[in-house]
Amino acid sequence: MPWKGIKDPYKIWLSEIILQQTRVEQGMAYYERFIGNFPSVDLLANATDETIFKLWEGLGYYSRCRNLIHTARHIHNNLGGVFPGTMAGLLSLKGVGDYTAAAIGSFAFGLPQAVVDGNVLRVLARYFGINNPVDETAGKMLFGKLAQDLIDLNQPAKYNQAIMDFGATVCKPMQPRCFECHFNKTCVANKEKKQSEYPVKSPKKQPRSRWFYYLVLEHQNNLLVIQRKDKGIWKDLHEFFLKEELSATDESLIFEAGYWGIPGLSIDVGNAVLSDEFIHILTHQRIYGRFLHVRIDQKVEIDGYTWLSSNEIDKIAFPRLITKYLEMKEA
DNA sequence: AACTCGGGGGG
DNA sequence: CCCCCAGAGTT
Numbered sequence: 001m002p003w004k005g006i007k008d009p010y011k012i013w014l015s016e017i018i019l020q021q022t023r024v025e026q027g028m029a030y031y032e033r034f035i036g037n038f039p040s041v042d043l044l045a046n047a048t049d050e051t052i053f054k055l056w057e058g059l060g061y062y063s064r065c066r067n068l069i070h071t072a073r074h075i076h077n078n079l080g081g082v083f084p085g086t087m088a089g090l091l092s093l094k095g096v097g098d099y100t101a102a103a104i105g106s107f108a109f110g111l112p113q114a115v116v117d118g119n120v121l122r123v124l125a126r127y128f129g130i131n132n133p134v135d136e137t138a139g140k141m142l143f144g145k146l147a148q149d150l151i152d153l154n155q156p157a158k159y160n161q162a163i164m165d166f167g168a169t170v171c172k173p174m175q176p177r178c179f180e181c182h183f184n185k186t187c188v189a190n191k192e193k194k195q196s197e198y199p200v201k202s203p204k205k206q207p208r209s210r211w212f213y214y215l216v217l218e219h220q221n222n223l224l225v226i227q228r229k230d231k232g233i234w235k236d237l238h239e240f241f242l243k244e245e246l247s248a249t250d251e252s253l254i255f256e257a258g259y260w261g262i263p264g265l266s267i268d269v270g271n272a273v274l275s276d277e278f279i280h281i282l283t284h285q286r287i288y289g290r291f292l293h294v295r296i297d298q299k300v301e302i303d304g305y306t307w308l309s310s311n312e313i314d315k316i317a318f319p320r321l322i323t324k325y326l327e328m329k330e331a
Numbered sequence: 332a333a334c335t336c337g338g339g340g341g342g
Numbered sequence: 343c344c345c346c347c348a349g350a351g352t353t
Contacts, residue, residue, distance in 0.1 A: 020349045026339060027348090060337025063351070097350045117348045137332070164348055173346060174342065205334085231352090233336070282337055283346095320338065 004161070009083035009108035010041045016100045017068055021061060024168075030059055041083070044068075045076030053236060053317040060320075062236055067095030085109045098144070106156040114147035115160045116140075119167025124150075125199035126171060129188030134199045209286045211248055212321070215241040215260050216293040217300070222307040224300075225316070233285065234319045240291070241305065254292055264300050271295040275328070280321040289321050293329070 006012065014034055018027040033055055038044035044052070049069060056065040071093045075081060083104070084090050090101035098116065105111035114120075121134045121143055128146070132139035152159040170177045178190045189195045217224040217240070224241060228234050243260060253259050254274060257267045272294045280287040299307070308316070318326070 016348070019347085021337085021347055022349095023339075023347050058338075060339085061349085063336065064349090067350085095350070099349060103348070115348075118346075119348065160348095168348080231335095235336090280338090284335065284337090 007108050009085075009104055011035065012104050012107050013041075013071075013083065013096070013100070014044075014068075016103045017064055017095055018059070020064060020100070022059065027059070030056070040081075041072050042076050042081050045072040045081075049236075050316055054315060057237075057317040058320055058323065062234065064095055066236060070094050071096070083108070085111075087111060087113055103160065106160045110157060112151060112153045112156045114144075114151040114156070115164065116144055116147050117164060119164045119171075120147055121199050122173065123163060123167045123171045126176075126189035126195055127183060127187045129192070129194075129198070131200050133202045135201055139200075207282070207284050207286050209288070211245040212287055212289040213243045213245065213249060213254060214239065214289065214291045214322070214325075215243070215262075216291050217241065218293065218295045219297075219299045219307065222309055223313060224302065224305050225308050225313070226305045227316075233282075236317075237319050238316045239318065239322060241302070248288065254290070262300060262302060264298070265296075266298075267292075267294055275325060278321055278324060280324075287321060289325070291325050 015027075015031050018030050018034070034044075037051075037055060038047060052069055053062070053065055056062065056068075059065075074093070075083060084092070085105075085108075087101055087105055090096055090104050091098075093101075096104070102111075102113040102115040105113045106115065124130065124143055124146055125134065130139075130142065130146075132142055134140070134143060170181050176195050178184050178187070178195065181187070181190070184190045189198050225238050226241070227238050228236065241260065241262070249259075251274060255267060255269060255272060257265045272292060275291040275293070278289040278291075280289055
């Protein structure tokens with residue numbers, strides 16, 4: 001990784017926020033882009049929300065971006081542009097939890113704090129044969145204490161980096177390389193051939209299904225857009241006029257102006273194109289999306305919505321469901 | 332304690 | 343289809 005060995009707390013913080021619940025391969029390009037645009041926390045703090053969200057577009061978990069902006073400005077405005085060097089100080093930053101505080105603390109400041117991420121949980125659960133679910137309170141306590149007992153207090157950064165690298169390359173989730181593992185003689189999971197049974201996790205609930213019908217209104221190359229403000233999925237990102245349904249809606253109904261409930265709207269079938277269904281799979285939701293693109297001659301105004309040129313559209317962030325649609329429409 | 336929050340990649 | 347990812351915040 002490009003930031004390995006780096007001690008700049010800003011770069012470590014940025015990389016760790018980007019990598020929360022995100023694979024290194026996926027986050028890498030985003031990290032490079034952010035550092036290229038904002039080499040310091042002060043430059044990040046002075047950027048506009050839209051600029052930053054646009055750079056984050058497509059990475060998901062957008063509250064991370066919101067907290068990133070908040071924390072950058074907090075450090076710039078209230079802390080003189082200097083990151084806190086204690087665990088308590090780091091934990092007080094929005095978006096910085098136990099893992100990220102330990103990562104910044106050990107890597108940037110040499111604090112003797114053990115990181116506990118998905119890699120560490122898997123390594124410890126397998127090696128010691130721990131059956132406690134890692135996502136329950138008791139399990140988190142147990143693994144946190146164990147990790148802290150094991151850390152090499154003389155070189156915490158090196159230890160933390162090593163155990164995560166080990167989990168990512170040897171003690172992998174699938175097909176762990178036990179045959180060449182230094183610990184295969186004493187590892188409980190390997191001895192019992194139960195590598196796949198660790199770590200134990202509590203059962204996850206099944207995702208809910210939602211049906212999103214978007215009306216893409218176009219007037220003289222401008223599109224009608226709104227920013228999602230309600231808490232929930234895609235908060236702060238932009239979208240088109242949305243009607244959400246609890247089940248699939250018939251095509252013929254979608255073409256009727258009355259379906260959308262917009263005063264003054266009329267849909268000429270000759271100027272309307274209905275997309276195929278986009279199936280957008282998330283961890284906790286299945287979203288079925290369809291887009292009705294309508295060119296109108298008579299401009300309508302809707303409370304909260306804004307007409308934007310394609311130039312302006314390019315500067316704001318959309319969820320992947322919508323960028324995929326836009327990319328399809330371009331082609 | 333349970334829920335919510337994105338998106339992508341691999342088997 | 344399933345899994346999981348250098349987790350954190352809210353309810």
